[in-house]
Amino acid sequence: MNTFTPDARAALGHAGLGRRDFLKGAGALIVGFSAGGLRTAKAQFGGPSPGAPAMNRLDSWIAIGADGGVTAYSGKEELGQGIATAQAQLVAEELSVPFDRVNLIYCDTALTPDQAYTAGSQSHPANFNQNNLAQAGATAREALLQLGSKRLGVSVDQLTAADGTIRVKSDPLRAVSYGELVGGKKFNLTLNPNAKRKPVREWTVLGKPVPRPDIREMVTGQFEFVHNVRVPGMLHGKVVRPPAVGATVVSVDESSVKNVAGLVKVVVRKNFVGVVAEKAWQAIQAATQLKVTWAPGVGLPDQAGFYNHLRTLPARDALLVDSGDVDQTLAGAATVVKATYLHPYQMHGSMGSSCAVADVQGDKATLWSPTQGVWYQKSTVALLLGLKAENVHVIFRRGSGCYGLNGADTVTYDAALLSHAVGKPVRVQLSRKDEMAWENYGNAYVMDERVGLDGQGNIIAWHHESWSPSLGNRPGPGTPGNIITGYLAGFQPQAFAPRTPAPPPTGFNNNNNGVPSYVAGGVGGRSRGTGTVKSELVLTHTVESPFWTGPLRSPNRLQNTFAHECFLDELAARVKADPVEYRLRHLKDARLIEVVKEAAKAANWETRPSPQPLPRKTGVVTGRGMACVLYEGDNGYSALVAEVEVNQDTGRVTVKRLVACNDVGPVSNPDGLRNQIEGGALQGLSRALGEEVTWDSEKVTSVDWRTYHTLPMGFAVPKIEAVLLDRPDAEATGAGETSITVLAAALGNAIFDATGARLRQIPFTTERVKKALAARG
């Protein structure tokens, strides 16, 4: 049975691989390859942190125990997306060992390489192409073959490697195992950029639906989440957050809790307030009972007028593309079509409120954290507590699914501050309300679309402009104030600097999918977009947000894609073209074209314009809609068809069937990918139909599952079909955000197809659906 963190960490000792000793141990190899030429994935922000294992050393990634077991070290962690299993498959494949002989340790600042955040669908690009973990596997395999050749006295081309053993092809009994060759010793090699990867067509472990070993532990209640970390002598902490946005502490009356049994300490640091007690229930009682006098908050803008308010704020402007001729082309167009799309703040709303354990004693800290970036936790907790970063050890432990920047980082700060104050280990789990009221929400958006059509109904110019509020972000290096706890403790979020006008774009970057799929993406004399329309302008305005914001699954990309892909259907309807045909008419990227065609084919797409002919104005009607995207501009092709039923009397929308086609390069684990496509699509459905952060004049009011509306388990779950295109020769891309990015748009288009009513504001609540239906006249 293979093990992943945390058990794999314990297993190191048994394998004779105490990591520190191991790094010092004698080398098995003296050969070395020239460094350089290795590609680094784009998720690397300014290179590894001080003290992190060297990215270009094989021993930073892979170790072989005396028993022949393989331990792999990764900076990309399991968050429930199945990447641990895929990484273990990768190592098994490249090294030619059985899957269950691979242990995987991820995201522990004492052990694993710094691969920045596990986020942005970057784990596959980072570790499965010609770089990092994959290249370590290939380097190790070649090194083992060389060692085997020496040991067996036979040239490398006469040898095969399988099952952790090197054999002479002509005489399979002449063999030596990996354990015999390097067991317990280090390789002492630089990653070889030229080491040959296993060709996809020869895969026996990767590409297979290998079951996740952790699911067995989870469904039997054995799995240890960060919520289950129990350190000897551990106390329990609770935080007391401000009653309103921007409220500050005037005074704290410690006598108000002196009768609470088990209370250890009331902790105040600037506007951070918390309590520590022996038991969780006691801490909750103390936190509820503690009398804190707060100065009033800053007041919040009226939610009803919020989207228009955004347009009036000082902004930081950016141009993604600007062909310089859009106004002129629009002026000469046969028709100009305009629409505005609106997207609310939404929350991660993790199933479990966030939890962390900290043990700060003297000048040293150990943190068990569900953070997506252990190395940034390390450097920012050091700032927060005034410790040296080298004295802070961060061990990733799984929390509940985060889908981006939920409360994981902030609760780790909470635990660190409280443990620091009492000098003992402290566990903190946020209350549901503290999680929901203060997390870094996914951005709200206002998006204006304006397109010019020629006499034949072709798009000749596309103008897109958006306004989006932002405050804080992930706690990157040096910014603990990017999240609520760091801010309450006295740190500032990353600075906001308005800038108008925007400078001209210098390179094409469609990371936020701000640029629609149908334009050329011309910057600096090259066209790197996926479409054909040459007259193009995309201008974004970032403004200051009253709430904390940060990445939420498919950040910005989902919002932009919602607007672009719905608007494309508005244009198709205007010229009475079939929505799929109209897409294909303006696309030039062959792989995007193919996912669109394959999704349509699998869904038995009926070619005709939307809406469906002569929709009835009452009762239940059905329709279908499509949307597509090249995620992040370069990280996974996705097209989705949604089939819906709309009850025109009640406004109720029921999705009957979803067909998702993905091209994400060679697929590591088809079942894992399907799981992501299904979950992403349904999470997208929940976000499209019900989810919206709400507030009053001073505070957030969507603070539990009664006030923040998610779809429950038993809602009418649609049939979901995933079509996976086989791309053995392409690079591996991310796949965790492909289906969620297109869901809202496909749904909006399907509702329009069924009813002729266009919804331009998320969520599509029954009230909004009814209003849009009434507006048809």
Next chain:
Amino acid sequence: MGFDPTLNGMSAITLKVNGRSHKLDLDPSTPLLYALSDDLALNGPKFGCGLGQCGACTVIVKGQAIRSCITPVRSVAGADITTLEGIGTADKPHPLQRAFIEEQAAQCGFCVNGVILTAKAFLDKNPKATEPEIEQALSGVLCRCFASVRMLRAIQKAGQEMAR
């Protein structure tokens, strides 16, 4: 009788969990969830919301799926309490647990405690349940990863086996 925050008196309480009795010294108003996870170190029941809204903390008492986050220990003292650990093990999983493994019906796994135990309490009483009835029975449980397709498939599959 309400909970009096000024009291916090401890009393000896016996909890019978998965067939074993434990004598604990607890404030009787303590929600059962904390006793299970902190005092008895069980990993199955989880704190999701603490408000009875999500199901993550579900345990089975007298055949009923109840929410341990809002159940004071004093109200279940002496009663038979079953947690996720109590219905099967990694080597000998309950049919529901086995079906979840076979269908790979989880992502982060934080919700599976509530999903499996809610389904078990329901299927034990309604062995012939139809698909819509199962969906209805689970309508008070959340999975924010939305592994719902697989979970419902796994429950159906296990239901057939349990009915045999």
